[in-house]
Amino acid sequence: MLDLKNVSVKYGNFTAIKDINIRVDKGEIVVLLGANGAGKSTTFRTISGLKTPFKGNVLLEDDLIDNKPPDKIVKQGIVQCAEDRKLFPEMSVQENMMMGAYIHRKKKNKIKQTLKEVYKLFPVLYEKRKNPAGSLSGGQQQMLAIGRALMSKPKLMLLDEPSIGLAPLIVEQMFESIKQINKEGTTILLAEQNAHAALSIADKGYVYENGNIVVEGSSKELFANE
Ligand code: ADP
Numbered sequence: 001m002l003d004l005k006n007v008s009v010k011y012g013n014f015t016a017i018k019d020i021n022i023r024v025d026k027g028e029i030v031v032l033l034g035a036n037g038a039g040k041s042t043t044f045r046t047i048s049g050l051k052t053p054f055k056g057n058v059l060l061e062d063d064l065i066d067n068k069p070p071d072k073i074v075k076q077g078i079v080q081c082a083e084d085r086k087l088f089p090e091m092s093v094q095e096n097m098m099m100g101a102y103i104h105r106k107k108k109n110k111i112k113q114t115l116k117e118v119y120k121l122f123p124v125l126y127e128k129r130k131n132p133a134g135s136l137s138g139g140q141q142q143m144l145a146i147g148r149a150l151m152s153k154p155k156l157m158l159l160d161e162p163s164i165g166l167a168p169l170i171v172e173q174m175f176e177s178i179k180q181i182n183k184e185g186t187t188i189l190l191a192e193q194n195a196h197a198a199l200s201i202a203d204k205g206y207v208y209e210n211g212n213i214v215v216e217g218s219s220k221e222l223f224a225n226e
């Protein structure tokens with residue numbers, strides 16, 4: 001589904017990722033691992049159209065997307081759930097959810113159906129649908145960010161550090177939900193520092209170090225190397 005081929009990306013003169021090769025097949029959960037500053041977010045920014053590689057290509061289902069703007073990439077089915085969540089705190093939970101559906105705004109019935117599906121996945125969002133997003137707990141805000149991303153019915157969801165700042169019990173629930181979203185048909189690319197939790201749900205992973213991918217393999221292989 002998604003292929004990064006020999007991708008290098010710079011900020012000014014600084015090369016943040018070097019000759020990266022990543023492949024995500026339809027139906028998979030793939031995880032990017034590595035310390036802070038290793039290049040995971042830069043990889044996400046490149047896939048979602050916020051950064052253009054100076055070398056290499058990004059392909060979505062064999063279509064070159066590395067020169068496309070972010071809104072085109074969303075329409076093609078890749079949606080990113082940002083690390084800092086970017087919710088609208090004054091708006092209600094449901095209003096935030098609806099923001100995610102803007103690319104389908106002419107299909108009212110489809111939106112209603114998707115909303116139902118997301119509420120089924122995260123019942124707490126249904127209970128709190130009329131409350132301001134800013135009143136939710138950290139874990140609930142993360143669920144809302146994921147729920148909003150799902151409203152666009154993505155083929156591929158990019159999740160940047162979904163467990164950041166969450167209590168261990170909530171992290172476990174979050175990964176269960178991610179697994180469930182994947183089972184229901186969304187391919188997932190995940191960045192995590194929490195290698196253990198991420199590998200427990202992933203099919204395969206790539207380990208970053210200073211902008212390079214230094215190890216790749218199935219989750220089983222990476223677990224063994226942990
Ligand atoms: P990670 O997501 O793995 O924490 P990043 O992709 O954010 O890593 O960062 C990779 C490297 O690029 C780091 O050295 C970081 O400081 C640098 N970097 C990230 N964003 C910028 C930016 N906007 N300008 C300059 N350097 C940046």
Ligand code: ADP
Binds near residue numbers: 037041042083
């Ligand atoms: P992330 O983990 O998402 O990469 P960071 O904490 O590294 O977040 O960076 C937060 C913001 O600061 C991002 O928008 C990133 O682009 C920017 N940034 C990170 N490193 C640098 C840097 N060395 N120079 C300039 N901007 C940077």
